[in-house]
Amino acid sequence: MERTQRFRMTPARREALWAYGLISPWIIGFLIFTVAPMVTSFAMAFMEYNVIQPARWIGGANYRNLTIDPLFWQSVKVTFTFAGMSLIPSLAAGLVLAMLLNAEIPGLSVWRTLYYLPSIIQGVPVAILWGFVFNKRFGVLNWALALFGIKGPGWLASPQWALPALAIMSLWGVGGGMILYLAGLQGVPTTLYDAAKVDGANGWHRFWKVTLPMISPVIFYNLVMGTIGTFQYFTNAYVMTDGGPDYATWFYNLYLYRNAFYYSKMGYASALAWVLFLFVLLLTLLIFKSSAAWVYYEGQLKGGRG
Amino acid sequence: MYRQAGLSRRHFIELCAAGAGAALLAACAPKATPAPKEAPAGEAAPAEKKAEAPKAAEGQKVLIFVGFGTGTSESQIAEETALVEECNETLADQGITAELMVTPHEEHLAKFSAMLAAGTPPDIVMPIGVGGVAELYDTDAWLDLQPMIERDQYDMSDFYGSTVTLHTYSKGTLGLPMAVYPSFMYYNKELFEKASVDEIPHAWDDGNWTFDKLVEVGRQLTLDSSGNSADQTGFDPTDIVQWGYDESWMDFAGLSRQFGATSATGISDDYKTSLFDDPAYASRAQWMSDAIWKHNFVASAEMAQEAFSLAGDPFSSGMVAMWHCHTWMMGQTYAELTFDWDLGAMPKGPTGVVSAQVDADTFVMAAAGKQQDAAWEVAKWCCSPGILERFALTWGSVPARLSGKEIFLQTLKEKFPGVDEQVLLTAIDYGDVPNHEAWKPQPAKVGDAVGAAMDRVLLGKERDCAVIMQELDKTVQGYLDEYWAQKG
Numbered sequence: 111m112e113r114t115q116r117f118r119m120t121p122a123r124r125e126a127l128w129a130y131g132l133i134s135p136w137i138i139g140f141l142i143f144t145v146a147p148m149v150t151s152f153a154m155a156f157m158e159y160n161v162i163q164p165a166r167w168i169g170g171a172n173y174r175n176l177t178i179d180p181l182f183w184q185s186v187k188v189t190f191t192f193a194g195m196s197l198i199p200s201l202a203a204g205l206v207l208a209m210l211l212n213a214e215i216p217g218l219s220v221w222r223t224l225y226y227l228p229s230i231i232q233g234v235p236v237a238i239l240w241g242f243v244f245n246k247r248f249g250v251l252n253w254a255l256a257l258f259g260i261k262g263p264g265w266l267a268s269p270q271w272a273l274p275a276l277a278i279m280s281l282w283g284v285g286g287g288m289i290l291y292l293a294g295l296q297g298v299p300t301t302l303y304d305a306a307k308v309d310g311a312n313g314w315h316r317f318w319k320v321t322l323p324m325i326s327p328v329i330f331y332n333l334v335m336g337t338i339g340t341f342q343y344f345t346n347a348y349v350m351t352d353g354g355p356d357y358a359t360w361f362y363n364l365y366l367y368r369n370a371f372y373y374s375k376m377g378y379a380s381a382l383a384w385v386l387f388l389f390v391l392l393l394t395l396l397i398f399k400s401s402a403a404w405v406y407y408e409g410q411l412k413g414g415r416g
Numbered sequence: 417m418y419r420q421a422g423l424s425r426r427h428f429i430e431l432c433a434a435g436a437g438a439a440l441l442a443a444c445a446p447k448a449t450p451a452p453k454e455a456p457a458g459e460a461a462p463a464e465k466k467a468e469a470p471k472a473a474e475g476q477k478v479l480i481f482v483g484f485g486t487g488t489s490e491s492q493i494a495e496e497t498a499l500v501e502e503c504n505e506t507l508a509d510q511g512i513t514a515e516l517m518v519t520p521h522e523e524h525l526a527k528f529s530a531m532l533a534a535g536t537p538p539d540i541v542m543p544i545g546v547g548g549v550a551e552l553y554d555t556d557a558w559l560d561l562q563p564m565i566e567r568d569q570y571d572m573s574d575f576y577g578s579t580v581t582l583h584t585y586s587k588g589t590l591g592l593p594m595a596v597y598p599s600f601m602y603y604n605k606e607l608f609e610k611a612s613v614d615e616i617p618h619a620w621d622d623g624n625w626t627f628d629k630l631v632e633v634g635r636q637l638t639l640d641s642s643g644n645s646a647d648q649t650g651f652d653p654t655d656i657v658q659w660g661y662d663e664s665w666m667d668f669a670g671l672s673r674q675f676g677a678t679s680a681t682g683i684s685d686d687y688k689t690s691l692f693d694d695p696a697y698a699s700r701a702q703w704m705s706d707a708i709w710k711h712n713f714v715a716s717a718e719m720a721q722e723a724f725s726l727a728g729d730p731f732s733s734g735m736v737a738m739w740h741c742h743t744w745m746m747g748q749t750y751a752e753l754t755f756d757w758d759l760g761a762m763p764k765g766p767t768g769v770v771s772a773q774v775d776a777d778t779f780v781m782a783a784a785g786k787q788q789d790a791a792w793e794v795a796k797w798c799c800s801p802g803i804l805e806r807f808a809l810t811w812g813s814v815p816a817r818l819s820g821k822e823i824f825l826q827t828l829k830e831k832f833p834g835v836d837e838q839v840l841l842t843a844i845d846y847g848d849v850p851n852h853e854a855w856k857p858q859p860a861k862v863g864d865a866v867g868a869a870m871d872r873v874l875l876g877k878e879r880d881c882a883v884i885m886q887e888l889d890k891t892v893q894g895y896l897d898e899y900w901a902q903k904g
Contacts (some may be wrong), residue, residue, distance in 0.1 A: 354868075
């Protein structure tokens with residue numbers, strides 16, 4: 111007997127297939143330009159490859175060499191030190207700015223725009239601009255310090271001050287975080303502040319007991335993104351100090367870039383990239399793990415699933 | 417009959433396959449090549465005679481990669497483009513068209529390597545220095561030109577002899593000399609006059625012009641903000657406004673030849689041993705360290721950043737009396753200097769050596785190039801008399817052809833009247849051959865290590881340079897061992 115039954119799809123399945131069909135250009139792009147390079151770099155980390163000559167399998171030698179490479183450890187030290195110097199001040203500065211700009215002051219939109227603007231102006235021109243700011247003789251920073259009788263250092267030429275200088279410069283981008291804090295602050299119900307006032311809470315208590323817990327998800331988000339961003343720090347160091355003086359700004363990504371595109375050691379650079387991925391993953395997991403203790407989600411019960 | 421209105425599994429798969437296919441086709445489609453330009457009737461014959469050379473196939477496009485060295489500024493690109501257009505007119509009868517591909521210097525290695533790996537290398541790289549050739553020397557990226565030189569009986573006698581040697585390797589002749597950048601002492605005549613100090617010698621064989629004398633003159637020309645010179649009591653080394661000397665743009669290993677170092681690269685002839693433990697290197701570094709921290713006539717890294725960063729280079733700032741550097745600057749900004757300056761010889765080192773490191777540019781051809789004969793014709797045209805001089809002057813260098821000397825001198829006199837051009841030409845004879853930029857294992861890593869060691873000298877973090885050189889020696893030896901271990 112002739113088989114007449116035809117395959118029929120449910121409307122939901124049809125809809126799903128349409129969706130996949132429509133996003134297939136993105137999926138193809140993702141597979142070719144993201145997944146394939148990731149897989150390739152994972153394999154390349156076990157090879158010696160200079161792009162020009164055929165790759166040669168060397169097993170775990172690249173990873174072993176990392177452990178005895180003083181420049182690798184210097185780059186880890188510099189990156190972690192920089193994270194310690196810049197991350198918390200940047201988060202705090204963003205929050206302070208957001209709180210100031212959440213107040214009712216004249217020209218609020220203009221102020222918000224002004225403080226947000228630097229965060230969208232980034233890259234080489236900004237690095238050059240800050241190079242002038244940090245100049246020992248005619249830089250505006252030393253000029254400002256001189257007003258208080260302080261003789262500023264040669265920021266970028268000094269091994270002691272080059273990294274702090276870049277940390278100061280990282281405040282340039284706090285506008286991005288500020289906007290998120292601002293959105294968080296405006297989402298805090300005013301009834302909570304009213305209730306706190308009735309209970310006799312002063313300004314500090316209201317900030318500590320109401321504002322901070324209510325915007326803790328935004329702080330958490332900014333912390334995660336800031337951590338990832340800090341470990342990917344590159345352009346400013348590349349343009350302003352190129353890792354110097356005396357390896358004082360030898361950032362991890364700078365060393366990775368140098369290995370890939372200057373020393374033509376693609377295999378070693380790939381190993382560095384995967385170790386960086388592990389560093390960031392580990393730190394992000396730690397932050398996520400710690401979030402249970404300090405991030406408050408409205409409606410979520412302690413220990414429950416919300 | 418029921419008709420399925422939605423998307424079937426088959427259609428979905430077909431849709432995805434079509435999308436993937438279209439994407440792949442778009443990615444892999446060959447770039448459209450414009451039809452070759454027809455040769456204009458009655459076109460002049462090419463400059464070089466091609467005896468038995470096989471004629472390049474018709475309609476070939478020769479890609480010239482610019483980015484390994486100089487040649488990437490806006491004005492240089494304009495001049496290079498004009499020259500390439502002339503080249504195309506001249507070689508039109510052979511169906512050869514040259515095209516420039518200018519890449520920012522920071523991206524040159526990544527871009528060139530990627531093109532090579534993709535099987536579409538540029539045909540010519542130009543200008544490229546000894547250091548640029550070294551970057552890819554051990555990957556066999558460059559073509560040995562010797563068979564072509566012999567086949568065409570190409571006349572090499574018109575080039576400065578030392579420049580030919582600079583491009584000759586154990587793997588063959590990798591380039592024809594195009595441009596030479598000798599180094600010498602620029603000096604600010606006005607600062608000498610104000611300090612009532614005799615100008616430095618122009619003769620390269622002046623036995624009295626030594627490094628000790630340089631210290632003496634340098635100190636006389638170094639002033640603090642109160643006008644005291646470094647050799648006077650009351651001089652304040654923390655408030656210097658004018659320095660006697662600077663050499664911060666020079667290669668340290670090359671400079672060490674002045675103090676008797678046997679290698680300008682710091683590496684043995686068999687490339688297996690670091691020579692930075694040779695006392696000559698420590699002695700040369702110590703001279704520099706003392707010049708900064710003891711005699712105070714050279715700016716430290718911190719002082720230099722403070723004083724010279726706006727001007728672009730130490731000499732242009734007008735705050736440095738003597739500056740050891742190459743001809744590069746004369747091709748760029750020195751026509752606009754607002755003070756009187758001239759050129760002088762380098763002093764004699766403690767072992768009696770007079771050395772002034774030299775840079776040299778050439779062209780190289782990709783060994784994997786698919787149209788090497790056409791590329792060779794273009795390269796020969798670029799190196800031909802009358803043309804080579806124009807390239808060299810665009811790049812701020814001395815043309816590598818002896819016959820180009822007159823044109824060069826004439827241009828120099830027009831651009832820099834009063835400058836002693838003989839100092840510049842004689843400097844070529846005191847150049848470092850083998851060269852400080854010559855290939856060594858892991859050239860970029862070794863270069864970084866040497867740079868970091870010099871950072872320590874310029875920062876004053878360690879005043880005993882024997883210690884710095886011992887550490888450098890250990891680091892560089894590590895790189896050499898690593899390289900040879902990988903080579904098996």
